[in-house]
Amino acid sequence: MAVNLVIPPESNIFPVPGVQIGTAEAGVRKAGRRDLTVFRFCEGTSVAGVFTRNRFRAAPVRVCETHLAGSLDIQALVVNTGNANAGTGEAGMQAASQTCIALAEVLDIKPQQVLPFSTGVILEPLPVEKLVAALPRAAADLDDAHWLQAAHSIMTTDTQPKVVSRRLKLGDTLVTITGISKGAGMIRPNMATMLGFLATDAGIAPELLKDMVRTVADQSFNRITVDGDTSTNDSFIIAATGKADVSIEAVSDPRYTQLLQALSEAACELAQKIVRDAEGATKFMTIQVQEAGTSAEALKVAYAVAQSPLVKTAFYASDPNLGRILCAIGYAGIDDLDIGGIRLWLGDVLVASNGERHASYREEDGQRVMKEAEILVRIALGRGNASETVYTCDFSHEYVSINADYRS
Amino acid sequence: MAVNLVIPPESNIFPVPGVQIGTAEAGVRKAGRRDLTVFRFCEGTSVAGVFTRNRFRAAPVRVCETHLAGSLDIQALVVNTGNANAGTGEAGMQAASQTCIALAEVLDIKPQQVLPFSTGVILEPLPVEKLVAALPRAAADLDDAHWLQAAHSIMTTDTQPKVVSRRLKLGDTLVTITGISKGAGMIRPNMATMLGFLATDAGIAPELLKDMVRTVADQSFNRITVDGDTSTNDSFIIAATGKADVSIEAVSDPRYTQLLQALSEAACELAQKIVRDAEGATKFMTIQVQEAGTSAEALKVAYAVAQSPLVKTAFYASDPNLGRILCAIGYAGIDDLDIGGIRLWLGDVLVASNGERHASYREEDGQRVMKEAEILVRIALGRGNASETVYTCDFSHEYVSINADYRS
Numbered sequence: 001m002a003v004n005l006v007i008p009p010e011s012n013i014f015p016v017p018g019v020q021i022g023t024a025e026a027g028v029r030k031a032g033r034r035d036l037t038v039f040r041f042c043e044g045t046s047v048a049g050v051f052t053r054n055r056f057r058a059a060p061v062r063v064c065e066t067h068l069a070g071s072l073d074i075q076a077l078v079v080n081t082g083n084a085n086a087g088t089g090e091a092g093m094q095a096a097s098q099t100c101i102a103l104a105e106v107l108d109i110k111p112q113q114v115l116p117f118s119t120g121v122i123l124e125p126l127p128v129e130k131l132v133a134a135l136p137r138a139a140a141d142l143d144d145a146h147w148l149q150a151a152h153s154i155m156t157t158d159t160q161p162k163v164v165s166r167r168l169k170l171g172d173t174l175v176t177i178t179g180i181s182k183g184a185g186m187i188r189p190n191m192a193t194m195l196g197f198l199a200t201d202a203g204i205a206p207e208l209l210k211d212m213v214r215t216v217a218d219q220s221f222n223r224i225t226v227d228g229d230t231s232t233n234d235s236f237i238i239a240a241t242g243k244a245d246v247s248i249e250a251v252s253d254p255r256y257t258q259l260l261q262a263l264s265e266a267a268c269e270l271a272q273k274i275v276r277d278a279e280g281a282t283k284f285m286t287i288q289v290q291e292a293g294t295s296a297e298a299l300k301v302a303y304a305v306a307q308s309p310l311v312k313t314a315f316y317a318s319d320p321n322l323g324r325i326l327c328a329i330g331y332a333g334i335d336d337l338d339i340g341g342i343r344l345w346l347g348d349v350l351v352a353s354n355g356e357r358h359a360s361y362r363e364e365d366g367q368r369v370m371k372e373a374e375i376l377v378r379i380a381l382g383r384g385n386a387s388e389t390v391y392t393c394d395f396s397h398e399y400v401s402i403n404a405d406y407r408s
Numbered sequence: 409m410a411v412n413l414v415i416p417p418e419s420n421i422f423p424v425p426g427v428q429i430g431t432a433e434a435g436v437r438k439a440g441r442r443d444l445t446v447f448r449f450c451e452g453t454s455v456a457g458v459f460t461r462n463r464f465r466a467a468p469v470r471v472c473e474t475h476l477a478g479s480l481d482i483q484a485l486v487v488n489t490g491n492a493n494a495g496t497g498e499a500g501m502q503a504a505s506q507t508c509i510a511l512a513e514v515l516d517i518k519p520q521q522v523l524p525f526s527t528g529v530i531l532e533p534l535p536v537e538k539l540v541a542a543l544p545r546a547a548a549d550l551d552d553a554h555w556l557q558a559a560h561s562i563m564t565t566d567t568q569p570k571v572v573s574r575r576l577k578l579g580d581t582l583v584t585i586t587g588i589s590k591g592a593g594m595i596r597p598n599m600a601t602m603l604g605f606l607a608t609d610a611g612i613a614p615e616l617l618k619d620m621v622r623t624v625a626d627q628s629f630n631r632i633t634v635d636g637d638t639s640t641n642d643s644f645i646i647a648a649t650g651k652a653d654v655s656i657e658a659v660s661d662p663r664y665t666q667l668l669q670a671l672s673e674a675a676c677e678l679a680q681k682i683v684r685d686a687e688g689a690t691k692f693m694t695i696q697v698q699e700a701g702t703s704a705e706a707l708k709v710a711y712a713v714a715q716s717p718l719v720k721t722a723f724y725a726s727d728p729n730l731g732r733i734l735c736a737i738g739y740a741g742i743d744d745l746d747i748g749g750i751r752l753w754l755g756d757v758l759v760a761s762n763g764e765r766h767a768s769y770r771e772e773d774g775q776r777v778m779k780e781a782e783i784l785v786r787i788a789l790g791r792g793n794a795s796e797t798v799y800t801c802d803f804s805h806e807y808v809s810i811n812a813d814y815r816s
Contacts, residue, residue, distance in 0.1 A: 055745040056738030056763065087734055089764040122731030123765045227717040230739040232731075309635040309717065309803075310811055317812035323530030323640075326495055330464030331638040337463040355464065356497040357531045395717075397808050403718055404725035404805075 002160050002277040003284040003373055003393065007148075013165045014176045015144035016199040018042035018241025022141030023153040026134035028127055029082030029120065034153035036131060038138040039077035039197065040107060045241045046206040047074035048213040049115070050221075052234035058086035059096040059126075060116040061233060067100070067112050075113040077197070077237065078103050078135070081156050081182075084193060085118040085126040086232040095128040102132040106139045119156050119182065119193035119233055151180040154195055158183045162273040164266045170255040175202040175244045177262055181270035183277050193233035196221055196270050202259055203242025205249050212260055213238045220267035224391045225306050226278040227399075238263065275391045280399030283315050284374045290387040291380040297334055298388035301379060304332035312395030315375065320366025322351050329379060341382030347375060410568050410685040411692040411781055411801065415556075421573045422584045423552035424607040426450035426649025430549030431561040434542035436535055437490030437528065442561035444539060446546040447485035447605065448515065453649045454614045455482035456621040457523070458629075460642035466494035467504040467534075468524040469641060475508070475520050483521040485605070485645065486511050486543070489564050489590075492601060493526040493534040494640040503536040510540040514547045527564055527590065527601035527641055559588040562603055566591045570681040572674045578663040583610045583652045585670055589678035591685050601641035604629055604678050610667055611650025613657050620668055621646045628675035632799045633714050634686040635807075646671065683799045688807030691723050692782045698795040699788045705742055706796035709787060712740035720803030723783065728774025730759050737787060749790030755783060 020040040029035035041047065049068060051061045067074065078099055085092045100114040118126060151161035165178040179198035204212065217236050248256050276284055287306045292298035305311055308328040314321035325344060330337070339355035347369035351361050369375060428448040437443035449455065457476060459469045475482065486507055493500045508522040526534060559569035573586040587606035612620065625644050656664050684692055695714045700706035713719055716736040722729035733752060738745070747763035755777035758766050777783060 054735060054738040055742065056734050056747050087731065087760070087764050089762060092764075122735070123760075230735075232735055232738060309807075313808055313811035316808070319812070323495065326464050327462060327530070327638075327640055330462035330640060334463065339464050352495070352531075354497060356495050356500075395808065397805055397812075399717075400721055400724070400803065400805050400808055403721035404727070 003281050005160050005273055005276040007161060008163055008165060010148060013147050013163055014167060014178055015147070016176050016178050016241065017144070017201040017243035018045060019199045019239065020142040020144050021146035021150045022138040022143065023146065023149050024134040024138035024141060026080060026130045028080055028130055034149070035081045036134050036138050037079040037150050037153045038103065038135070038142065040142050041075050041239055042241050042243065043073070045073065045075065045239050046204050046209045047115070047237065047239045048206070048209040049235060049237040050213055050217045052230060052232060054230045054232050056087065056232045058084055058118060058233045059088055059092035060085055060118045061235060062093065063096040063100065064115045064235065067115055070112045072110055072112045074115055075109045076103055076107055077115045077117065079117040079154050079195065080131055081154060082120040083118060083124055083126050084120045084122050084233050087123040088125055091125060095126040098128050099131050103135050106135050115237070117195060117235055119154070119195060122232060147178055147180060154180065154182045156182065156193070158277050160277050162270055162277065164269045166262065166266060168262050170202060170246045170258055173244055173246045175200055175246055177266045179266055179270055181274055183274045193231045194221065194274055196236040196267065198237070198263060198267055198270070199239040199241065200259070200263065201241050201244040203244070203247035204240040204259070208248060208251065208256065209238060209240055212263065215260060216264045216267045219264040220271040223389060224271045224275050225303060226275060226393060272391050275393050278393045279402040280396040281393035282396055283394040285315060285392050285394065286376045287390045287392060288376060288378045288387065289381065290378065291382050291384060292386040292388070293384040295386045295388055297383070298386050299390070300334060301329055301332040301381065302388050302390040304328045305377065305379070306390045306392035309395055315370065315394040316396045318367070318370040320346060320351070320363065320370045322357060322366070325377065326352060337381070343380040343382070345378040346370065347372070411689050413568050413681055413684040415569060416571055416573060418556060421555050421571055422575060422586055423555070424584050424586050424649065425552070425609040425651035426453060427607045427647065428550040428552050429554035429558045430546040430551065431554065431557050432542040432546035432549060434488060434538045436488055436538055442557070443489045444542050444546050445487040445558050445561045446511065446543070446550065448550050449483050449647055450649050450651065451481070453481065453483070453647050454612050454617045455523070455645065455647045456614070456617040457643060457645040458621055458625045460638060460640060462638045462640050464495065464640045466492055466526060466641045467496055467500035468493055468526045469643060470501065471504040471508065472523045472643065475523055478520045480518055480520045482523055483517045484511055484515055485523045485525065487525040487562050487603065488539055489562060490528040491526060491532055491534050492528045492530050492641050495531040496533055499533060503534040506536050507539050511543050514543050523645070525603060525643055527562070527603060530640060555586055555588060562588065562590045564590065564601070566685050568685050570678055570685065572677045574670065574674060576670050578610060578654045578666055581652055581654045583608055583654055585674045587674055587678055589682055591682045601639045602629065602682055604644040604675065606645070606671060606675055606678070607647045607649065608667070608671065609649050609652040611652070611655035612648040612667070616656060616659065616664065617646060617648055620671065623668060624672045624675045627672040628679040631797060632679045632683050633711060634683060634801060680799050683801050686801045687810040688804040689801035690804055691802040693723060693800050693802065694784045695798045695800060696784060696786045696795065697789065698786065699790050699792060700794040700796070701792040703794045703796055705791070706794050707798070708742060709737055709740040709789065710796050710798035712736045713785065713787070714798045714800035717803055720800070723778065723802040724804045726775070726778040728754060728759070728771065728778045730765060730774070733785065734760060745789070751788040751790070753786040754778065755780070
């Protein structure tokens with residue numbers, strides 16, 4: 001029941017020169033389902049990533065951080081679904097390393113040039129031998145046209161594959177940005193993890209890409225919330241192959257800002273797709289906080305509203321429930337918040353001002369907006385010029401059903 | 409569907425000398441239902457309170473704070489259900505004051521000696537004339553035996569009245585503690601507010617009671633969470649009449665600690681009753697965090713677990729879902745948390761240690777604990793000696809149904 005989630009036609013999914021993708025059936029998740037994905041990057045590719053802040057970081061996340069900090073270029077990614085290799089202790093670290101060693105052999109590169117990713121059940125040992133056995137088949141499948149296939153094979157409990165692809169001119173050069181993501185849907189108990197992979201054939205100096213990936217994540221994957229739970233495996237990677245005749249060496253290069261902008265938009269689209277496909281979602285909400293004193297302040301308010309179960313159930317019910325939104329703003333943690341300065345809009349309807357319902361507000365106007373599948377909640381705090389936007393979904397019976405299902 | 413909520417028999421609800429209670433039908437909530445409650449205190453009663461930290465503080469809360477800061481003794485409380493007088497602007501402040509003025513006339517005291525409380529619909533004008541008209545009837549009903557009646561008449565969408573009553577010896581003197589509360593259940597959209605009123609015939613210097621009420625609240629009403637939403641009207645009041653032959657003037661008085669302990673236990677019981685009667689609750693969970701570096705750290709972890717929708721739905725499903733609990737501990741916000749030091753128990757079953765499932769753990773053991781209606785989740789962080797306990801409930805289909813119901 002994804003909300004307006006668009007899957008682009010194959011013809012609009014542009015390969016990224018320098019990136020090949022292969023998938024295979026390793027039998028980790030379930031039979032008859034590709035659950036192993038390999039990315040192969042050409043030499044000279046810059047790779048950077050950001051990872052979950054959860055202290056319960058899964059083994060593959062810790063291996064990724066080590067390999068990214070190393071001196072060798074990253075040349076391949078390996079992703080399995082069905083098992084998150086999280087909460088698996090020392091054996092889990094071994095399993096993640098073994099996977100890298102095995103893929104390195106197949107591709108004739110060094111294990112430190114491989115980044116491993118796992119998503120699926122937590123606290124279960126990773127069946128590494130199944131992965132190792134399937135790696136040659138995944139490698140044999142490597143092709144630059146396999147993005148949609150990869151979007152399918154990294155899915156756990158997502159209902160739809162998530163792909164974004166676009167082309168833009170940097171200077172006179174046409175470059176491509178294509179990426180995939182999978183959801184944070186913890187649909188079955190212990191199913192976790194949001195993954196995002198974005199690639200471009202533009203060239204970016206590794207140090208610049210490191211800053212870029214953080215900035216991009218902050219504008220995209222760090223601006224969505226489904227249920228406030230941060231998984232043990234969340235990972236987001238950007239690879240820049242440099243196959244296009246564009247090489248960005250300095251932030252001062254005007255193409256840096258252009259590319260940053262384009263990557264942020266692509267990542268934001270991938271992030272929003274995760275919310276649109278969140279478990280039980282029937283509505284997609286954009287929470288926009290304006291006139292905040294600081295960006296941190298704006299985010300506090302946006303998340304308080306976006307994560308309030310009472311607000312989310314009200315949206316599920318299409319109930320223009322102003323009280324709950326104002327209440328969430330009130331407990332967001334801004335100690336000197338003057339409620340008299342707050343204005344609240346549902347879509348284009350001004351519903352509250354001066355700490356009370358706006359005189360012109362009519363229930364039927366709020367009702368009209370709440371019935372839509374995509375709703376903008378705009379909050380002006382009257383404190384300054386900072387603004388932030390967070391994306392979320394509603395809270396439905398289906399969410400509870402999905403998450404209360406016993407593991408099976 | 410309250411979870412093990414016990415209503416004491418009338419014979420075990422002890423009147424508090426110096427406290428009289430009257431109720432009446434004002435017709436604010438619904439016909440045929442007492443919705444107005446008046447407390448009358450004898451001269452010399454010390455009264456102190458704590459109120460919501462929500463910046464959207466309702467008008468009555470703001471009037472309470474003003475009157476408590478004033479020079480006159482508080483001699484009466486007036487509580488209405490059906491309307492929260494919140495988000496009502498200047499008119500709301502007027503309405504709250506009018507109520508105080510009207511009750512003061514009836515009781516022949518000063519308006520500043522009255523504390524007003526409202527709970528119910530937010531953003532609707534308070535029908536103050538209905539309250540004023542019913543006040544003489546409530547005053548005529550004043551009687552020291554009306555605690556259970558009051559527990560009924562302050563209910564909004566609670567399914568059960570919440571009363572606690574006990575007697576204890578302070579030195580050689582028998583003193584009484586009796587109190588009532590109502591839930592934070594936002595069952596119908598915009599129904600809000602937790603209220604707690606506790607009275608004793610022990611005598612306590614006003615200044616001491618001010619500190620006491622904060623300490624007591626921190627051990628009780630500030631240790632429960634249903635959905636993480638803090639209402640606009642939350643209030644907790646302690647009144648000490650001094651009718652018993654006990655007068656505590658200094659913290660050094662050993663009876664101070666005794667009384668504080670007894671009041672905290674009584675308040676904790678009232679607070680737990682709110683969780684037991686929370687909307688849709690089918691399970692009562694105690695989240696105990698031990699071996700934390702600081703109390704604040706322990707609370708972060710306890711609330712992360714207690715408020716995770718994924719954890720709460722797993723409890724609803726009786727699913728011993730360790731991954732979700734460990735995951736919540738991991739994102740609680742302790743940056744230097746070493747997951748290797750964590751141990752996790754479900755009831756008496758050690759389920760996880762060293763950041764992974766405990767070797768001896770068997771699914772059926774966790775399953776056995778999860779099937780119970782009262783579950784203790786114990787988390788040892790291995791960082792220090794601080795510990796905190798938080799009380800919560802599970803997250804059911806019924807919660808969504810209740811909160812998605814359109815206002816009607």
